[in-house]
Amino acid sequence: MWIGVVSLFPEMFEALTRQGVTGRAVEKGRIDLEFWNPRDYATDRHRTVDDRPYGGGPGMLMKVDTLRAAIHDARSRAEIATGQRPKVIYLSPQGRRLDQRGAGELASGPPLVVVAGRYEGIDERVVEADIDEEWSIGDYVLSGGELPAMVLIDAAARLVPGVLGHQDSALEDSFNDGLLDCPHYTRPEDVEGRRVPEVLLSGHHGAIRRWRLKQSLGRTWLRRPDLLEGRTLNDEQRELLEEFIEEYAP
Numbered sequence: 001m002w003i004g005v006v007s008l009f010p011e012m013f014e015a016l017t018r019q020g021v022t023g024r025a026v027e028k029g030r031i032d033l034e035f036w037n038p039r040d041y042a043t044d045r046h047r048t049v050d051d052r053p054y055g056g057g058p059g060m061l062m063k064v065d066t067l068r069a070a071i072h073d074a075r076s077r078a079e080i081a082t083g084q085r086p087k088v089i090y091l092s093p094q095g096r097r098l099d100q101r102g103a104g105e106l107a108s109g110p111p112l113v114v115v116a117g118r119y120e121g122i123d124e125r126v127v128e129a130d131i132d133e134e135w136s137i138g139d140y141v142l143s144g145g146e147l148p149a150m151v152l153i154d155a156a157a158r159l160v161p162g163v164l165g166h167q168d169s170a171l172e173d174s175f176n177d178g179l180l181d182c183p184h185y186t187r188p189e190d191v192e193g194r195r196v197p198e199v200l201l202s203g204h205h206g207a208i209r210r211w212r213l214k215q216s217l218g219r220t221w222l223r224r225p226d227l228l229e230g231r232t233l234n235d236e237q238r239e240l241l242e243e244f245i246e247e248y249a250p
């Protein structure tokens with residue numbers, strides 16, 4: 001998957017490009033990450049990249065011409081590198097809330113150009129002219145769009161085929177088919193008297209699958225009942241959840 005990033009602080013993205021799953025995916029060429037810094041398009045002596053807001057008020061906005069030039073070059077590069085027109089995304093608290101389903105859509109869609117804002121954001125005409133979709137990672141304001149951009153890129157990249165070692169581990173993640181994840185255990189069998197559930201040591205894969213599904217359903221019921229609303233459970237799921245509820249509040 002090809003992803004272009006427009007940011008004043010491209011070095012922040014080394015957290016993605018040099019570490020872990022995403023770092024390996026970049027190394028293996030599963031993910032191409034390229035960067036454009038609006039500051040490189042500044043022509044004045046001070047290399048200005050911010051500008052004052054019309055109407056006054058505190059703070060600055062990203063300067064229009066340097067930002068647009070960077071987005072334009074990233075878009076052109078995407079088309080040359082992939083033969084596809086990219087989807088240009090802007091991270092802001094005003095955007096569509098990112099969730100696992102959205103990450104899946106982004107992972108299976110066209111190449112992305114991700115624009116990370118700084119200051120108080122960007123001129124609305126740049127949003128209208130150059131941005132295809134606005135996304136948010138949550139209802140809070142950060143000092144810049146870089147961390148949200150990295151969250152979005154990581155969430156999407158790990159769903160790109162071949163990025164995760166076990167493809168199915170992405171499927172078993174929390175929010176896979178909309179349920180929270182079950183509890184996980186590894187060695188030792190006993191941690192301060194707390195033992196691993198026997199079923200997981202039994203080798204009975206059917207029982208293990210059902211136990212994990214029951215735990216996922218139960219946890220979702222307990223912690224995020226909203227995720228169960230409007231969702232029809234199949235017979236097995238309904239049975240397992242009823243069992244869980246029975247045991248939880250007999």
Ligand SMILES: NC(=O)c1ccc(NCc2ccccc2)nc1
Nearest residue numbers: 091092117121136137142144145
């Ligand atoms: N919740 C998010 O996804 C998010 C995105 C960006 C951001 N900060 C940069 C910015 C501030 C104001 C306007 C536009 C961008 N903070 C949070």
